[in-house]
Amino acid sequence: MFTRIREDLACVFERDPAARHTFEVLTTYPGLHALWVHRLSHRLWGWGLKWIARMLSTLGRWVTGIEIHPAARIGRRFFIDHGMGVVIGETAEVGDDCTIYHGVTLGGTTWEKGKRHPTLGDGVVVGAGAKVLGPLTIGDNARIGSNAVVVRDVPAGATVVGVPGRVVVERSTHADEALPHRAAVAKRIGFESYGVVRDMPDPVATAINGMLDHIHVTDQRIEEMCTALRKLGAEVPDAPLPDVDLEQE
Numbered sequence: 001m002f003t004r005i006r007e008d009l010a011c012v013f014e015r016d017p018a019a020r021h022t023f024e025v026l027t028t029y030p031g032l033h034a035l036w037v038h039r040l041s042h043r044l045w046g047w048g049l050k051w052i053a054r055m056l057s058t059l060g061r062w063v064t065g066i067e068i069h070p071a072a073r074i075g076r077r078f079f080i081d082h083g084m085g086v087v088i089g090e091t092a093e094v095g096d097d098c099t100i101y102h103g104v105t106l107g108g109t110t111w112e113k114g115k116r117h118p119t120l121g122d123g124v125v126v127g128a129g130a131k132v133l134g135p136l137t138i139g140d141n142a143r144i145g146s147n148a149v150v151v152r153d154v155p156a157g158a159t160v161v162g163v164p165g166r167v168v169v170e171r172s173t174h175a176d177e178a179l180p181h182r183a184a185v186a187k188r189i190g191f192e193s194y195g196v197v198r199d200m201p202d203p204v205a206t207a208i209n210g211m212l213d214h215i216h217v218t219d220q221r222i223e224e225m226c227t228a229l230r231k232l233g234a235e236v237p238d239a240p241l242p243d244v245d246l247e248q249e
Helices: 001-016 022-030 030-046 051-065 173-189 203-231
Strands: 077-079 099-101 105-107 130-134 158-161 166-170
Touching: 001 022, 001 077, 022 030, 030 051, 030 077, 030 105
Parallel strands: 077 099, 105 130
Antiparallel strands: 158 166
């Protein structure tokens, strides 16, 4: 038990820069209090004391503003930041090292019995106000943007935004290979601060990333042409690329 509590405290300090000391976290973080109440109510639910478990979870909701059904399965190092308005349904499952923010709902879309709430993999982050609805699966290390409404499965490592939720960034081998090229081209042409950030669902960043990829391919083709011309005896000088002065108005 004490090992789990130490883990809970450690993950707060890792994920919340506002946390100052242990006593403050123990006494003023409703996400922790709701998690501890849930662990007790979940155990009571497993023992068949379901009415007592529901009453305990209701008391926890009154105190913290966070509603977690006693039957929900919660992994280790789960962190609820701020927490007000969080709802986690009966058949929801949350993996290890997940983080959710205030106003998040892990809800169902049917009145039928059985599995009707989401399953979150390990390391998932769900932004403030997001709604994840139905018996879907959110892959490991996925990111759900604030106020998104997710109604279908999300692959591991993806970033989802919008209503309905759509995947705007999906980590793939091709995308990972492109990152070093983008960084090198961006630094060379003076855009070191732009377009090279992973998981950035910004239309400007997307456009700049496309421009950097295009420049990289163009550079390769020009280099191949210069090499071919030199083999034919042509003199092709190596002109340095001029610096870009970003301070010019």
